[in-house]
Amino acid sequence: MKRFHVHMHVEDMQKSIRFYSTIFGEPAVVKPDYAKWMVEDPRLNFAISDRGSSSGVDHLGIQVETEEELAALRERMAADELPLTGQANASCCYAKSDKWWTMDPQGMPWETYHTLDSIPVYGGETRAGESGLEKFKAGACCGQPSKVKASASGGCGTDAVREKSKAGACCGS
Numbered sequence: 001m002k003r004f005h006v007h008m009h010v011e012d013m014q015k016s017i018r019f020y021s022t023i024f025g026e027p028a029v030v031k032p033d034y035a036k037w038m039v040e041d042p043r044l045n046f047a048i049s050d051r052g053s054s055s056g057v058d059h060l061g062i063q064v065e066t067e068e069e070l071a072a073l074r075e076r077m078a079a080d081e082l083p084l085t086g087q088a089n090a091s092c093c094y095a096k097s098d099k100w101w102t103m104d105p106q107g108m109p110w111e112t113y114h115t116l117d118s119i120p121v122y123g124g125e126t127r128a129g130e131s132g133l134e135k136f137k138a139g140a141c142c143g144q145p146s147k148v149k150a151s152a153s154g155g156c157g158t159d160a161v162r163e164k165s166k167a168g169a170c171c172g173s
Helices: 013-024 067-079 132-137 159-166
Strands: 003-009 029-031 034-040 043-049 056-064 085-092 095-103 109-118
Touching: 013 034, 013 043, 043 056, 056 067, 067 095, 067 109
Parallel strands: 003 043, 056 109
Antiparallel strands: 003 056, 029 034, 034 043, 085 095, 095 109
16 A cells, blocks of 8 residues: 655754644654654655755655555656656665655656665665755755756756656766
8 A cells, every 4th residue: 555755854853743743643753853754544654854955845755565566656657758766775764765766847856665674874875955856866865965966958857858767867867
């Protein structure tokens, strides 16, 4: 079964934890720089962290329960010729996950992923940038800024990037 995922950067963790706990109940995970709620109705994985360069929505996604569900989502995105970047066994947000990233036409990163295990650290294998395009170009995840800069010639939703994706290279990979 799939779960919708939203990750937001916040300025004040304690105030944000109090606020979102009022809406969603007690968080499933609380760390000094991160919190996550696994809401059952509606099925939602809502996470916040204070690692972004600005507050607001960092990325959206779909969390799946099996590798087969992840493969099916990847196949659907590939069939529609969406730009894709894969990450196997990525360490991010206190978890190890297999992931596929794409970008919507507005430049919002979308993550499809299967969580393999929890880990005791936030993780640094995947890097986020200051904009959706930078995050996607850098391999994306939640948090630590990267030095990858977006080009003015277009982003991951553009025809040029889709052509690169068809050739096996998307967003700088």
